Amino acid sequence: MAENKTVGGGSLLIAWQLKGKKVLIVGGGEVGAQRIDSLLTTDAHIDLVSPSAGLHPRSKGFLEKYPSRITHIDQEFAFIDGRQTTTAFIDVGTYDMVLTALDDNALSRQIVEVCRAIRVPVNAADIPELCDFYFGGQVRDGPLQIMISTNGNGPRIAALIKDRVKNALTGKEGDALTKVGILRTKLKERAPGVGGDVGRRRMRWMSKLCEQWSLEDFALLNEEAMDQLLDEGWEHNAVPLPVQVVGKRKIGGILEAITTDWVRSLPSFTSFLAGIGFAHIVFRLYQARK
Numbered sequence: 458m459a460e461n462k463t464v465g466g467g468s469l470l471i472a473w474q475l476k477g478k479k480v481l482i483v484g485g486g487e488v489g490a491q492r493i494d495s496l497l498t499t500d501a502h503i504d505l506v507s508p509s510a511g512l513h514p515r516s517k518g519f520l521e522k523y524p525s526r527i528t529h530i531d532q533e534f535a536f537i538d539g540r541q542t543t544t545a546f547i548d549v550g551t552y553d554m555v556l557t558a559l560d561d562n563a564l565s566r567q568i569v570e571v572c573r574a575i576r577v578p579v580n581a582a583d584i585p586e587l588c589d590f591y592f593g594g595q596v597r598d599g600p601l602q603i604m605i606s607t608n609g610n611g612p613r614i615a616a617l618i619k620d621r622v623k624n625a626l627t628g629k630e631g632d633a634l635t636k637v638g639i640l641r642t643k644l645k646e647r648a649p650g651v652g653g654d655v656g657r658r659r660m661r662w663m664s665k666l667c668e669q670w671s672l673e674d675f676a677l678l679n680e681e682a683m684d685q686l687l688d689e690g691w692e693h694n695a696v697p698l699p700v701q702v703v704g705k706r707k708i709g710g711i712l713e714a715i716t717t718d719w720v721r722s723l724p725s726f727t728s729f730l731a732g733i734g735f736a737h738i739v740f741r742l743y744q745a746r747k
């Protein structure tokens with residue numbers, strides 16, 4: 458991979474928090490359905506402006522399944538001489554985000570202009586140069602969220618790279634992260650306060666723990682084991698071995714924890730054996746020459 462020398466030309470990768478906020482989607486076709494799918498994950502409230510006749514079956518399915526999370530405004534968005542002519546006036550300024558997914562480029566452009574004028578963040582599926590942000594390929598497993606963006610260069614390639622990233626994961630990441638999230642909450646309850654000495658100590662301890670434990674170890678944690686980890690680890694400024702914590706829970710746990718430790722040490726053990734074998738051959742050759 459080439460060294461990252463980018464000092465411009467990219468976009469900001471952020472995890473936008475939309476819980477409890479309002480998002481307007483105009484157009485409920487194939488792309489609109491994809492947008493609804495992405496937004497449901499965020500716990501935003503969605504208003505969908507799109508005539509019933511043009512709804513994609515997936516959009517219809519979402520409307521039926523999540524009536525309290527999506528409001529369907531069954532009408533066409535339209536402007537005449539720059540003025541909105543919709544039956545029910547849609548006040549774009551009341552939304553935290555606007556998305557257009559229309560098969561009408563001119564209308565899409567007009568909606569973007571209205572949003573831009575009042576600085577409401579907007580994405581138009583058909584006009585990359587006017588978007589405030591782009592969507593990307595997504596890999597999700599519980600709290601883990603990976604976005605693959607090609608910055609508008611190759612959307613289909615983003616989807617293909619997404620499949621490669623998915624295949625590179627173990628499937629334990631989501632579970633492990635959920636457990637780490639609970640553990641961090643417990644730790645903050647035990648040692649409250651923002652910043653300062655306690656904040657620094659908390660961060661140091663969590664970083665060490667994350668470096669020394671594997672994702673599989675974290676995935677084995679339950680609440681009882683978390684409390685034990687905090688009692689024996691945090692309170693003594695130490696990082697216990699996974700087997701000391703998750704291994705004590707049940708026999709299966711011990712075996713699993715020991716196995717993972719053992720499997721991790723396998724490569725160094727194999728090199729050790731190979732080293733002995735090689736030394737033996739060299740010694741034999743030396744003897745044979747004598």
Ligand SMILES: C[C@@]1(CC(=O)O)c2cc3[nH]c(cc4nc(cc5[nH]c(cc(n2)[C@H]1CCC(=O)O)[C@@](C)(CC(=O)O)[C@@H]5CCC(=O)O)C(CC(=O)O)=C4CCC(=O)O)c(CCC(=O)O)c3CC(=O)O
Nearest residue numbers: 582585591592593594606607608609610611612613615616
């Ligand atoms: C700029 C961007 C704006 C935005 O939509 O945010 C944008 C724009 C456009 N896409 C177009 C076409 C296609 N888009 C897809 C698919 C996806 N497009 C997505 C994002 C983005 N698309 C943003 C940039 C993302 C980036 O570069 O990383 C993905 C990743 C995420 C998502 O949409 O949720 C999702 C895959 C998700 C998944 O499968 O996981 C496919 C393939 C398919 O459908 O299978 C095709 C056909 C093949 C191709 O063109 O590659 C066209 C019409 C081009 C034309 O007319 O020729 C435009 C407009 C233009 O380029 O002018």
Ligand SMILES: NC(=O)C1=CN([C@@H]2O[C@H](COP(=O)(O)OP(=O)(O)OC[C@H]3O[C@@H](n4cnc5c(N)ncnc54)[C@H](O)[C@@H]3O)[C@@H](O)[C@H]2O)C=CC1
Nearest residue numbers: 484485486487488489506507511533534558559560582583
């Ligand atoms: N960003 C992306 O990932 C992609 C973008 N595109 C582009 O996105 C656009 C949308 O594509 P699709 O969803 O496949 O089109 P589509 O034809 O399936 O959906 C368009 C939707 O807009 C609705 N609509 C039309 N006029 C309307 C109005 N005045 N008010 C409200 N709703 C209205 C239709 O009823 C329909 O539900 C196209 O311009 C396409 O080029 C296409 C593929 C991928």
